[in-house]
Amino acid sequence: MNSVGKTYFKSRAVGRLSSKNLNELKSNLTDIEVGKEKLQKEINSTNEKLRKQKSELSWINWFPLKLALQTKIESMKQVVEETNETLSKLERDYDKHKLGLEISLPEQLEAAFGTLDDRFSEMIDAEKVWDVTTSQSIDRVAERTTADNAIERTEVCLRRAHNSKIQCDYKALHLENANGGDLHIYPQFFFIEKEDDFALIDLLDVNMDFSLTNFIESESVPIDSEVIDHTWAMSNKDGSRDKRYADNYEIPVVQYGKLHLSSKSGLNEVYMVSNSESAYGFKIMFDEYKEVLASSETSKNSEHTGRLLS
Template identity: 30%
Template sequence: MGMLDDLKKMHDQMQNYMQEKELDKRISEGGPEYKMYDMSLKGFPCIYPNDLLESFRKKVTDTYNQRMEIFSEINKLERKKKNFLSCGCMSVGVFIVAAGISCIAKSFYAAPVIFFSLMMLLIILGFVFSSKIKELKNSLMEKEVFLDLNYAQEDYLQKFKDAQKSWIDVSKSDAVFLVGNRENIEDRVKERTSAEARINRTRIGNLLVDTTFVNSSLSPIVFKSSGDGYIQVFPGIIIAVFDNPNYEPNHIRVYLWNDLLVDLFSARFVENEYLPKDANVIDYTWKYANLDGSRDMRYNDNSRIPIVKYEEISVSTADCKTAFHISNESFALKFFEKMAALIS
């Protein structure tokens, strides 16, 4: 056991050494010349008149509420279907037991017949619910809204297409995180960390959102938000859909472009999980650190942790906001540049 322990210790030391070398290399590649950004975009031009916006807003809200009613009904039927099929499966088991007892006793009992009839009834009801659910899902295809983009000039629509394509390119980054709540670390001494805040993030592999609710001749730019929410951006129109697990009405907002705000700033992040291949490693800290960022010498297993520079892009309206950490700086800057072209 002593030799195995020594070999494991040597392996861990070699692995730590290789990680340290890779971290040094990444930090030197990032170099001291890295640039921190802090930019905002606002003042997107209004394309649609207010009366048209109000008409469109009413149509979108009414259609959304109708869809929520259908989703709510589907959800209820799904639960009933599950309950009936579960009872049907239980009836199968009881029927088999009752039939076996009848065979052993060599006499007829009414119980097997009753349970068989109940079993068939429950299974038939389950299929009836399945048919109704399919019918409701098909009816969702009719609950859509089409947005007329004829109010925008052709050259402006081309700029929007460029911005939409650049947002798709952002998903080619090695890592994109949906940024959630930020929680300040009140006792950094107790936590043994130099970080000032704890950020909840979710790594997402696909920035695209499958939304067929509002359509137009031009694909929108869609930004995911918490839960099943998203912000859908068309030329001149913004649709914000909030997470709505209970399918309640009116969890949607429609805005003009002058309500849109796009921010980009560089965020330093202590990355103790996945280290993206295309991220800039600008510094390091320690697993257990003093307030000034230096190593806490009381811990022997105190390894270095990279500090990564992410480009954080946030998109917000009056009462809806979503933000992303993007590992690839060039993709993030290109998207911001294409969005800026929609103002000029």
């Protein structure tokens, strides 16, 4: 099968994904992250300096004529103490130097996000979730199959998670991404990180489409999925068994739920869920949540603030 007509579900480079209205916030958070990295380098350097000072002091204390070097020993002890104090201060500054977002939600919006989280829990409980990375039309006659499309998929995990760069009171709804940065859904934006860059996409800029897909399942059928038909490994034009193949065998056709997440900035991710009802429920609540978010004062007067947590 060639690659003609193959559709790739892959988002743009992370550095180009952010919504325009969140570029300033991204810049502020980047500055904070740079400061954090600088502190880490200073901590590493000071630790190495302290190690050498302690080693020198230990050697002098062992030296047989250390009484003659008492003044130097006392001086070295003072130096070690000062370096220890410097290291302690750097470590305290590092602990405070986190990417903090002040996210204040009105009661109605907080309740809506809680319901969205509940629908996400139902998807977490699905037996299988896959990231669909490509889809390609099939010549059914040439391939001797009843399938319309061939897809490439990778099983992924859904969970709730804190992110090291975002410190707030809400756990993100975390969707693994097989061919890019993982998606973290916060109350007002999507956070996506890949290697040394990240993106912030306004949640209102994200569209989520749902569809049912009939999939010829060559692997084990998830217990929470519906088998709606059967086909043959090799079939005739009308879908009947091709009797020319003695070892031809029957394959179940399973119905899954499919979610397509997209944005004008270039988000383009597709997930297939074994429990189609849970995927549909999440899509419906996501749309309802967007309506509440759009009408809320938080959305109209967005004041996302990047700051150092103390």
